[in-house]
Amino acid sequence: MLLKTKLKSSDTLSMLQMLALCPALAVTTTISCSVAIASALLISLTLSAVLISVLRKIIPTKLRMPVYLLISSFSVSVVYLIMRAIFPVVVTALGIYLPVLAVSCVMVMRMETFSALNLPGPAAVDGLIAGVEFGAIMLGSGFIRELFGTGRLLADPLGHGGWQVFPAAPVSFLSHPAGALLLIAVWAAVFQYIQIRSEKKAAANPETV
Numbered sequence: 001m002l003l004k005t006k007l008k009s010s011d012t013l014s015m016l017q018m019l020a021l022c023p024a025l026a027v028t029t030t031i032s033c034s035v036a037i038a039s040a041l042l043i044s045l046t047l048s049a050v051l052i053s054v055l056r057k058i059i060p061t062k063l064r065m066p067v068y069l070l071i072s073s074f075s076v077s078v079v080y081l082i083m084r085a086i087f088p089v090v091v092t093a094l095g096i097y098l099p100v101l102a103v104s105c106v107m108v109m110r111m112e113t114f115s116a117l118n119l120p121g122p123a124a125v126d127g128l129i130a131g132v133e134f135g136a137i138m139l140g141s142g143f144i145r146e147l148f149g150t151g152r153l154l155a156d157p158l159g160h161g162g163w164q165v166f167p168a169a170p171v172s173f174l175s176h177p178a179g180a181l182l183l184i185a186v187w188a189a190v191f192q193y194i195q196i197r198s199e200k201k202a203a204a205n206p207e208t209v
Contacts, residue, residue, distance in 0.1 A: 026177050027097045029149065032157045034142025035135075036090045040083065040098055042131030044075040045107050049127030051075070052115040059116070068111045069103060076102040093157030106134060141183045149175030 028034045051071050052059075059067050080098055084091045091098060101107070110130050115123040146162075147153055151169040155162030173179055 026180055027094055028138050028142040028145055028180060029175055030146045030155050030157065030159060030162075031139065031142045031153065032090075032155065033093055034138040036083075036087070036157060037094060037097065037101075038131070038135030038138040040076070040079050040094075041101055041104065041106065041134055042128065044072065044079050044101055045110060045131045045134075046124055046127035047075040047078070048072045048107055049110060049115040049123040050120050052111045053118060053120040053123035056116045064112075064116065065108075068108055072104070072107045072111070073102040090157045093159075106130065137187060141180065141187075144183065145174045145179055149173070149179055 027037055048068075048071050051074075052068065055067075055071075076099060080091070083098070110127060114126045118126070143153075146155065147165060148171040149169055150159070150162075150172075151166035152162040152164050169175065171179075174182070
């Protein structure tokens with residue numbers, strides 16, 4: 001089956017560029033919070049992708065963005081209510097950043113570029129893949145920020161407890177919101193390097209494209 005997509009560049013790089021605008025990075029101060037926000041987006045993104053794919057033929061073109069936001073809000077609300085009932089401490093730790101996922105550019109981008117153009121099955125797979133990629137970045141950020149920003153690992157969502165690795169935080173700057181911006185720049189540089197290497201390799205071996 002031929003999958004339709006509007007993306008012309010690397011999907012991973014495009015997602016990273018959107019992540020640079022996503023406030024979810026602000027809560028990746030611990031691994032537990034990173035896992036929580038990544039899981040919330042994974043479920044919300046997959047659910048939204050399936051709903052958009054099912055409704056793609058009846059959504060008016062001029063109203064697609066309001067519909068995307070309505071569906072993403074519904075998906076995030078479902079996840080929010082479930083997490084609040086089962087993991088109230090996690091919801092408290094994530095604060096406003098959990099409901100803000102409803103207007104995440106990551107979700108809107110995947111709806112516009114893939115879910116609205118493909119069947120529910122491929123759309124669900126794309127949502128899962130995008131969610132896993134997002135989760136990997138969040139988990140990596142959370143690990144680095146918690147370890148070097150606080151000197152601990154595996155603290156609870158509120159930052160209590162955990163395993164003391166260093167006597168003091170080696171780079172306490174990373175535990176602040178500005179630390180997330182630094183990691184965004186690092187991730188962007190890494191993925192940009194990977195994309196450039198891939199493009200050079202493709203140019204040097206055109207027969208493999």
